[in-house]
């Protein structure tokens with residue numbers, strides 16, 4: 001018997017009766033979709049006048065949904081809609097990283113929603129083979145370091161967030177889960193020595209599970225290609241979340257680290273939406289989330305657990321292919337092949353490439369990290385790179401003549417939440 005786990009399940013059960021079921025396996029539990037949706041819809045319409053007007057038009061005056069077909073008539077929610085919610089009554093108020101031009105958005109959750117997210121996280125961790133108390137190392141960008149951001153948040157009087165995060169990071173994750181955070185700076189994408197120290201610091205924890213964004217995992221794998229060590233002895237699984245995972249990266253991590261790789265499709269606004277199985281495709285959490293295609297290849301998602309500030313048919317800004325067919329891994333539910341962010345692509349001689357496609361085109365080639373900066377139509381490279389590397393990148397991608405013609409070494413763009421992507 002795992003005492004830590006028993007205690008966590010007991011505490012969770014006080015908040016939600018279905019806590020153990022949600023924690024039991026990813027996508028489990030039942031939120032009673034249509035009845036729940038009507039409750040969420042009523043609340044969203046009450047709090048957001050512009051959204052209410054759009055719903056009235058779409059439903060021809062009806063207040064409630066009488067079927068799931070009607071649900072699909074509802075207008076998509078945007079970040080601007082979410083910004084209309086106020087902060088009253090929230091246990092947690094989470095700020096999304098704000099990738100590029102999409103801006104920041106605040107997500108507010110009540111206690112049952114926080115508990116549902118935590119239970120879903122436990123189900124994800126257990127899917128990877130991790131058991132409560134197994135040593136975990138999590139590679140985090142330094143931008144997420146609690147003490148680095150503490151002063152600023154206290155100055156802004158964000159006391160609730162500070163207490164919540166201290167509980168989460170230091171009491172729950174560190175002491176109960178046995179997770180150690182390893183912080184890295186944005187220089188891991190331009191300085192191989194920095195990438196190596198991050199890899200060494202993570203390996204020194206002798207983790208059974210490694211949690212990392214796909215971008216820093218790429219930096220770690222690149223450094224392991226160059227010379228032997230550090231060895232991740234005893235590592236059984238890698239869980240990635242936060243940026244796009246290329247199939248080539250997944251395959252190399254599996255081989256080089258000798259671990260199974262699981263990828264999460266998750267966001268601050270929506271929680272844990274989908275998890276990859278052994279097949280490499282992302283399977284949606286059908287019990288708590290409704291994932292849909294918006295017709296133009298975009299992804300809409302509904303979080304059934306957010307009762308306080310409902311998120312309905314939210315336009316994620318992400319692109320991906322959803323398929324309903326049965327999957328080789330045995331998981332049910334729509335399978336997602338993630339492509340990248342809407343509007344972030346490179347036109348090449350062989351067609352449009354989105355983030356995952358750029359990754360899979362170049363990751364195995366040994367090229368340095370680079371970025372295709374659409375704003376200046378230039379190629380951003382780490383310091384020390386020159387025309388030789390720029391030419392190799394242009395050739396590997398098959399860029400059209402004249403596109404991204406200028407190269408700017410030493411100018412990689414790292415987002416405010418420490419993310420790297422090829423198409424910033």
Ligand SMILES: [Zn+2]
Pocket residue numbers: 277278279280281283327328329330331335
């Ligand atoms: Zn599958």
